[in-house]
Amino acid sequence: xxxxxxxxxxxxxxxxxxxxxxxxxxxxxxxxxxxxxxxxxxxxxxxxxxxxxxxxxxxxxxxxxxxxxxxxxxxxxxxxxxxxxxxxxxxxxxxxxxxxxxxxxxxxxxxxxxxxx
Numbered sequence: 001x002x003x004x005x006x007x008x009x010x011x012x013x014x015x016x017x018x019x020x021x022x023x024x025x026x027x028x029x030x031x032x033x034x035x036x037x038x039x040x041x042x043x044x045x046x047x048x049x050x051x052x053x054x055x056x057x058x059x060x061x062x063x064x065x066x067x068x069x070x071x072x073x074x075x076x077x078x079x080x081x082x083x084x085x086x087x088x089x090x091x092x093x094x095x096x097x098x099x100x101x102x103x104x105x106x107x108x109x110x111x112x113x114x115x116x117x
Contacts (some may be wrong), residue, residue: 007112007116008112008113008116010112011108011109011110011111011112011113011114011116012109012113013109014105014106014108014109014112015063015064015069015105015106015109015110015113017105017109018063018076018102018105018106018109019060019063019064021098021101021102021105022056022059022060022076022102023056023057023060025053025056025098026053026054026056026057026060027053028053029049029050029052029053029056030050030053030054030057032049032050036049037049042090042091043086043090043091045086052079055075055079056076056079058072058075059072059075059076059079060072062075063076063106063109063110066113066114069110069113069114070110070114073106073107073110076102076103076106077103077106077107080099080100080102080103080106081103083098083099084096084099084100084103087099
């Protein structure tokens with residue numbers, strides 16, 4: 001009988017959840033939704049909205065390709081670390097749960113997928 005609930009599959013599930021969350025915010029940044037534009041203008045970072053969205057899309061591709069997943073996880077760590085710092089300093093901790101969740105899902109998924117047999 002084949003085992004479907006393995007640590008590797010759980011890692012892929014975490015990566016897919018992370019990809020969904022990152023993809024949602026990346027698309028919002030690329031198309032420039034009203035809420036995302038207002039947030040970036042409030043943080044005085046509106047000129048960086050499109051490059052961050054494109055970088056997040058490249059990270060999604062990197063997470064899917066196992067050879068690139070370590071590098072994508074490192075870039076996501078940098079992006080989410082910056083997001084956490086901005087949310088804590090400028091937005092009084094509002095919406096800090098999303099980057100923390102993405103960070104956890106990305107690294108837990110990477111570790112389960114690559115290191116657990």
